[in-house]
Amino acid sequence: MKQKFDIIVSTCVPLPFExxxxxxxxxxxxxxxxxxxxxGDNLFRDWRYDADGKPNKSFVMNDPSYSGVILVAGxxxxxxxxxxxxxxxxxxxxxxxxxxxxxxxxxKNNELNNxxxxxxxxxxxxxxxxxxxENDHQTQVKVDLPNQTITNLATGESEHFEINSYKKHCxxxxxxxxxxxxxxxxxxxxxxxxxx
Amino acid sequence: xxxxxxxxxxxxxxQVVEDGPTQLYIDRLYCHEVTSPQAFNxxxxxxxxxxxxxxxxxxxxxxxxxxxxxxxxxxSVGRKQVETLSANCRQFGLTEFKMNSKDNxxxxxxxxxxxxxxxxxxxxxxxxxxSTHGAVGAxxxxxxxxxxxxxxxxxCILQSKPKSMRINIDGELAAGMTAKDVALYLMSQLTTxxxxxxxxxxxxxxxxxxxxxxxxxxxxLSIEMGARGGFVAPDETTFEYLKGREYxxxxxxxxxxxxxxxxxxxxxDAVFDKELHFKSEDIEPRITYGTNPGMGxxxxxxxxxxxxxxxxxxxxxxxxxxxxxxxxxQCLLGHPVDYVFLGAxxxxxxxxxxxxxxxxxxxxxxxxxxxxxxxxxxxxQEQIHEEGLxxxxxxxxxxxxxxxxxACLAMNDDKIPAGKYAVSTSNRNFEGxxxxxxxxxxxxxxxxxxxxxxxxxxxxxxx
Numbered sequence: 171m172k173q174k175f176d177i178i179v180s181t182c183v184p185l186p187f188e189x190x191x192x193x194x195x196x197x198x199x200x201x202x203x204x205x206x207x208x209x210g211d212n213l214f215r216d217w218r219y220d221a222d223g224k225p226n227k228s229f230v231m232n233d234p235s236y237s238g239v240i241l242v243a244g245x246x247x248x249x250x251x252x253x254x255x256x257x258x259x260x261x262x263x264x265x266x267x268x269x270x271x272x273x274x275x276x277x278k279n280n281e282l283n284n285x286x287x288x289x290x291x292x293x294x295x296x297x298x299x300x301x302x303x304e305n306d307h308q309t310q311v312k313v314d315l316p317n318q319t320i321t322n323l324a325t326g327e328s329e330h331f332e333i334n335s336y337k338k339h340c341x342x343x344x345x346x347x348x349x350x351x352x353x354x355x356x357x358x359x360x361x362x363x364x365x366x
Numbered sequence: 367x368x369x370x371x372x373x374x375x376x377x378x379x380x381q382v383v384e385d386g387p388t389q390l391y392i393d394r395l396y397c398h399e400v401t402s403p404q405a406f407n408x409x410x411x412x413x414x415x416x417x418x419x420x421x422x423x424x425x426x427x428x429x430x431x432x433x434x435x436x437x438x439x440x441x442s443v444g445r446k447q448v449e450t451l452s453a454n455c456r457q458f459g460l461t462e463f464k465m466n467s468k469d470n471x472x473x474x475x476x477x478x479x480x481x482x483x484x485x486x487x488x489x490x491x492x493x494x495x496x497s498t499h500g501a502v503g504a505x506x507x508x509x510x511x512x513x514x515x516x517x518x519x520x521x522c523i524l525q526s527k528p529k530s531m532r533i534n535i536d537g538e539l540a541a542g543m544t545a546k547d548v549a550l551y552l553m554s555q556l557t558t559x560x561x562x563x564x565x566x567x568x569x570x571x572x573x574x575x576x577x578x579x580x581x582x583x584x585x586x587l588s589i590e591m592g593a594r595g596g597f598v599a600p601d602e603t604t605f606e607y608l609k610g611r612e613y614x615x616x617x618x619x620x621x622x623x624x625x626x627x628x629x630x631x632x633x634x635d636a637v638f639d640k641e642l643h644f645k646s647e648d649i650e651p652r653i654t655y656g657t658n659p660g661m662g663x664x665x666x667x668x669x670x671x672x673x674x675x676x677x678x679x680x681x682x683x684x685x686x687x688x689x690x691x692x693x694x695x696q697c698l699l700g701h702p703v704d705y706v707f708l709g710a711x712x713x714x715x716x717x718x719x720x721x722x723x724x725x726x727x728x729x730x731x732x733x734x735x736x737x738x739x740x741x742x743x744x745x746x747q748e749q750i751h752e753e754g755l756x757x758x759x760x761x762x763x764x765x766x767x768x769x770x771x772x773a774c775l776a777m778n779d780d781k782i783p784a785g786k787y788a789v790s791t792s793n794r795n796f797e798g799x800x801x802x803x804x805x806x807x808x809x810x811x812x813x814x815x816x817x818x819x820x821x822x823x824x825x826x827x828x829x
Contacts, residue, residue: 188682189558189658193796202429202443204403204450216798221784223785224759244682247558249592249658250774250796252494253401254510275528275562275594276508293678334526336386339745347512351520352414353383354389358522361380361391 173285175341178266179323181238184303185214187217190243191250192277196259198251210262212362225278231263235307239266240310242299245290248277257284267313269320270360271296281344282337289313289320289331298327315342369530369636370599371565373629374505378488380522387524392421393639395485396462396473399426399451400777405515406454414640416458416822418521423482425463427472428777430770432740435466444777458518471743471769474498474711478582479745481611490517495589495711495793500597502604503630505565507595520788528594529563529639532632534570537646542827544721545580546713546791546810548572549587549711550652552644554662564590564640567632572646573598577782578607579717583728586712587793590659599631651825654795654808655698656686661795665813665825668697689797690805698807698823705788705802706737706818708811710774713791714742716749718811723755723762725815725826731763732821738780739764740772764818774803789817 200212218229225232241260247270248256257280260268266286271293273281281288291299302324304310310323315338321328333341340346368376380389385525397405402424416422429444439445448465452629455462463469463476470476474495477483485503490496492514499506509523516523535548566588568581576584581598588596598604605624608614615623661683663669672694675683676829687694707721708714719741731737739759741747747769750756756766773780774792776799782788784803795806807823816826 187685188679191658191794191796193775193794193799197798197802198428198777201400201777202441202447204447205407206404214374216802221802245678246562246592249558250494250794251536252492252496252508252587254404254492254512259508272559272562274559274592276510276589280510280512297461297678326380335526336383345806347524348408348412348516348519351389351522351524352412352517354522355417355520357380357389358391358417358520365377 172344172346174344175285175287175315177315178239179310181241181242181308181310182242182303183236183238184300185230185241185243186300188244189246189249190247192256193250193255195248195256196253201253201255208262209259210264213259213263239264240269240311241265241267242269242296242303243347244270245272245293247273249274252276254280254284257281257286261286269296269299269311282341285341287313287315287341289337291320291329291331295329296323296325298322298325367633367635367637369638370567370630370632371505371530374486374488375527383524387526389522390488390525392490392517392521392523394413394482394489394675395422395514396477396489396491396496397422397424397451397514398428398473398491398493399447400428401511402454403447403450404511405518409518410514414519416460416518419459421521422518423463424451424459425470425473425476426451426465428771428775430465431778432738432767432770432772432780435768468744471709471745472771474586474715475714475742475746478502478578479611481608481614484608484614484623485604487710490523494589496713497593497595498582498586500585500588500595501578502608503597503600503627505595505597507688508589522664528565530567531564531593531640531642532567532569532638534641535575535646536570536643537572538575539572539646540811542651543649544810544812545576545583547649547652549584550659550662550808551649551652553587553590553660555644556591556657556660558590558660559592564593565586566596568596568598574601574663576744577717578603578648579715582715585711590793600627602714651810651827653698653813653814653823655690655692655793656683657689657795657797659793659795659808661686665823666699668695669693671695677748682763691744697737699825701823702734702787703789703821703823704786705782706735706814707773707788707792708814709738709740709742709772709792710792711742712793713811714740714746716746718791719750719755721811723758725812725829726762726764726819727758729762729819731818734819734821737764737818738767738773740767740771743769773800775799791824
C-alpha cells in the first residue's frame, strides 16, 4: 500500500450524496477477510451491484464515461464504523484522492494511513466541481500535495487544503506511522518509568 | 483550569511531533476478530513482537453465532477469522476470551464488566463503539487497523488532540425514558457530523443520575454524532460499579487508584471549545425514520416535510425515505413492525433486559413479530437467569439467544430480510446494516418491547 505522493491530475468519479457511511463504502458481510486483498471489488457493493450480483447500470462506477483516480463525494464522507476495510476498498479500486467538504474523523485517518489523500474543500468549491463533472464527465482536477492546492481545471478555480507537515512528509516519502513509532521506542520506555 | 480530557490526555503524552500529531501512550488495547488480522500480519511482515502483551485483551464477537456456540461456526469464512484471532493470540502471547467461554461477549460489554476499563485510562480498539468505555471516565476511542498495528508494536498511537465539547443535560428523566432516548435526541440535534473533531464530556443532572449501564449506552453513541469519543467524569456510581470486579485493583492498589480517580474532574473554571445545554423535558421516547442515526424524531412526532430539510441535503433525505418506504411528513405510530432486536454494545446489558422484561411481563409477544433477544455477554446471560428474567420473557413468548454482536451488523446469520422493518436497540440504521435491504428503526429497549407486543410502532407510555 505504501506509495509516494506528488502531483496528481485526473478525471473524477462523482458521488453527490451527503453522509456516505462506511457501511455503504463496504458492507459488513465483506469484512471477513484476514488480509487486505480484493476489497476494491466490493467498494460501494450494494449501490454498484443488484441483489443477483449484476452491475447496476445507473451507478456511476458502472458508467464508462466516468473514470479516474479521484473520488468526489458529498459532505460527511466516511461516517460510522472504524473499519479500515473502507480505506482498503477505496485504495484497492485504484483511487488515490477523495475530495469532500467534510470527512468523518476515523475514516480520514484510515485513508491517510493507506496513502489515499483526503482533500477537504469548501462546500461551494465542491458543488461547483460536481457541476463541472456533470457538464463534462472528462473534467480534470489537479491535486498538488507539495503546494497543498486543488484545482478544478474546467473552471481554473483553486483552493488551498490543510494537512499537517508530519503526515505530508509521510505521504511524499512513502513512510508510515509504525516506522516512526518503532524508532521512538526508547521514549515510550522512559514514559513508562516516569509514571511508575 | 483544565478539562478532564486535558488531564487524562496530558498525562499520556509521550511526545508531540513538530507540526504534527501527539504520540499518545495507550493503557489498554482491545482486539476483535474483524479488524485485527491485518494488524498482526503487519507485525509479522516487520518481524516485530507485541510490545506490551499484558495490556492487550482479545475476544471474538462480530462473527459469533447466537445459537449452538458449542459447535464450530458454520460459515467457513467467519470461522477462519475467529480461528485467526486465536492463532494470533497464541503466537504473540495475548489473553483471549474465547467464543463460548464464560468470559466471552461483546468487547464493549465485557471490558467494563470485568473492570478492565478504568477511570483515567486511555483505551482503544479497532471498533468505533470503543467510545462506550468512556462511561467509566476514560479516554476511549475507535481506531483503524493500521492504528491497531501501531499500538501492538509500540503501545502508542499518533493522534491530533481533539477539541473539547461539554454537553449538559439538565432536569430529570421522566418514566418511559432511557439513556438511549437521550442519545437519540442528541444525535438528531447535532446530526451525525455535529461533534466531528471533538471529544465530548457528558454532564448535568440527568447524566449524574444515570446508572453505569445508562452511561455506557450514552457514551457508546458518541461516535454517531461524529465525536471521537465521549465520557462521564467518574463519581460514586462509577466506583461502586467497579469495586470487586475481576480486574479492578484491590486493597492498597484500590486505595491508591481511588485517590487518583477522585481528582478526575473538569476544573470549575475549565473552558471548553464548545458547550451545549439541553433540557430533559424536551426529550420523549425516540425513534429513527431514516438511514443515519441523526434522522430521528420523538415517537409522537412526524417525519419532517421536504421544505423543512436544507436544500443541499434534500436528495439524500428523499433517497433515505425511499429506502425506508416512508413519506415526508408521515407519523410512524402504528406502522407495522416485522422484527425486534434487543442487544448490541448499545443495549445488551442487564439493565436493558430488565427494562424490556418490565414492559412485556404478563403480556404476550405479537404473533407476527420475530424477536431476537441477544445478551451482550455470558455474564449478562447469567444475570438474566439469576434474576429470573428468562422465565418472565419466556412466559411472554420471547426466547433468549447466545451472546454476540448479532443483528447489529449482521455479520453472523442474524440478518433482517430485505424490505422488513426492524425496531432495533442497536446503534446504526445505515442502508443494509442489518442485512441487504433491511429497514432499521433505532429505539430504546422500552420502545422495542412495546413494539414487540403490538407488532406496531408503539409508545411504551401508552401501554
